Amino acid sequence: MNQQFDIIIVGGGAAGFFTAINIVEKNPKLKVAILERGADVLQKVRISGGGRCNVTHACFEPNELVKFYPRGEKELRGPFHQFSSGDTIEWFENHGIELKIEADGRMFPVSNSSQTIIDCFLQATQKLGIAVLTGQSVQSIFNIEIADQKLWKVETQTEKYLVEKLILATGSNPKIWEMLQTFGHAVVNPVPSLFTFNIKDSRIKELPGVATLATVKVKDSKLESTGPLLITHWGMSGPAILKLSAWGARILNDKNYQFTIFVNWLNDADQEKVEKKLKELKQEHAKKSVSKKSPFELTNRLWESLVLASGIEAETKWADLSKLQLQNLASQLINGTFQVNGKSTFKEEFVTAGGIDLKEINFKTMESKLHNNLYFAGEIVNIDAITGGFNFQNAWTSGFIVANAIK
Incomplete structure (x- = not known):
């Protein structure tokens, strides 16, 4: 009926x-x-x-x-x-x-x-x-x-x-x-749109729960996003990543979710500006350990991880940094390269x-x-x-x- x-x-x-x-x-x-x-x-x-x-x-x-x-x-x-x-x-x-x-x-x-x-x-x-x-x-x-x-x-x-x-x-x-x-x-x-990035990388492995403001770019594309970035057990999430996944939904699907991102942990700072700042810190904090305290708006844990990734040992003093180490540290801070291998989608955010x-x-x-x-x-x-x-x-x-x- x-x-x-x-x-x-x-x-x-x-x-x-x-x-x-x-x-x-x-x-x-x-x-x-x-x-x-x-x-x-x-x-x-x-x-x-x-x-x-x-x-x-x-x-x-x-x-x-x-x-x-x-x-x-x-x-x-x-x-x-x-x-x-x-x-x-x-x-x-x-x-x-x-x-x-x-x-x-x-x-x-x-x-x-x-x-x-x-x-x-x-x-x-x-x-x-x-x-x-x-x-x-x-x-x-x-x-x-x-x-x-x-x-x-x-x-x-x-x-x-x-x-x-x-x-x-x-x-x-x-x-x-x-x-x-x-x-x-x-x-x-x-x-899929609104998904997080799966990244296995020693720099972030021990940092789940750390959040900071960052700018993220996808290599070989015009995709770029600025906002809070959250490090998770499986990689990266937070508004900066979710925005990127939404705007890049089709592009990233075409890449089969295998791509490279560049992370500027200092948001909009450039290499020259950061190197200048690091040289000033080398003068001001000569006798202090580089890795102990973040001089930027980053958590100490993230700062320490990026210092170690730059080839600077844990107890190294600011005065002992070489020119190459300073350049490496600046690169890690403003142009960290990470390989994305897949995505994670959560039911409540699924779009x-x-x-x-x-x-x-x-x-x-x-x-x-x-x-x-x-x-x-x-x-x-x-x-x-x-x-x-x-x-x-x-x-x-x-x-x-x-x-x-x-x-």
């Missing part, structure tokens, strides 16, 4: 819920259902931001906000003028959730718990009469005509649904992308570069240009951002625009 709804939203994640809630708040008479293939909804919301849910980012100017999206920068400019970070804050406030800004601009619920956001969405769907149907894995989608009316037929393992409007908010679900390709939609091949070709979407409505009454929200399209609340902002904005377009 066909279950009748006005609108079906496939995908019980952030974009799916936000879209559904906004549709029914604007059009209370519409009968809306969310289909989720899993047993639970909003799983990515639950684990995001270390279980705190990084709702958005305190970047309030749309033309600045788009710069955090390696894919989608041009297309999101219009949508962000309709619904941006400030609108997100207001929306959640109107639904009883206060957000706070952290030092790096990330925004979280004041409760510091993603459950707050989940409860907000579940209560809203309940109050608005939105059906949330779990265990509904979509097996097929058809375009059919009944009595001169074009409808979408959605089949799961157990149910069949007929609707006038269909919204897909399935994130990086290959099965749904395959179905869309049978409808003529082009899908940009998905590759995919790829999805429905942006040329096939009307960004005033998020409707397919190929099929009427077929809409998209969230990461199903070829849009992704760096870490910091930007991927959720895309979910909220696209969901709001879909809701605005539906009458």
Whole structure:
């Protein structure tokens, strides 16, 4: 038996819920259902931001906000003028959730718990009469005509649904992308984004947990990123690395995640400036041991490791440094060369570069240009951002625009 709804939203994640809630708040008479293939909804919301849910980012100017999206920068400019970070804050406030800004601009619920956001969405769907149907894995989608009316037929393992409007908010679900390709939609091949670098190197082996501000470049490319860098048991992570992985998602995939990076541990300093500083230190601290205390904004452990890597023994005094040792130390500090062999991706940070070709979407409505009454929200399209609340902002904005377009 066909279950009748006005609108079906496939995908019980952030974009799916936000879209559904906004549709029914604007059009209370519409009968809306969310289909989720899993047993639970909003799983990515639950684990995001270390279980705190990084709702958005305190970047309030749309033309600045788009710069955090390696894919989608041009297309999101219009949508962000309709619904941006400030609108997100207001929306959640109107639904009883206060957000706070952290030092790096990330925004979280004041409760510091993603459950707050989940409860907000579940209560809203309940109050608005939105059906949330779990265990509904979509097996097929058809375009059919009944009595001169074009409808979408959605089949799961157990149910069949007929609707006038269909919204897909399935994130990086290959099965749904395959179905869309049978409808003529082009899908940009998905590759991982937001991953950490696997590096085995004696200089960082004993330093997991050490963090510092650094500039990282990928050899033989224009890829460069500045920000906090975190040394881990498996290599390097932190915003500087994650940003690089997002902007370089396709380039690094083409390299099969085997490439060389250059790390400037002093951020923007150059060789000449650093050598000059080291010569001054040689004069000022002649009788002191070079490796004992970092003269730069580096932890003593990292400084000591770079000193040893420069061919300077642990007890060597500043006065005893040769010209070559000074040059080697300057090179280690501002141009450390590291070999990356693979990547590590974590479930809570997992983001995919790829999805429905942006040329096939009307960004005033998020409707397919190929099929009427077929809409998209969230990461199903070829849009992704760096870490910091930007991927959720895309979910909220696209969901709001879909809701605005539906009458």
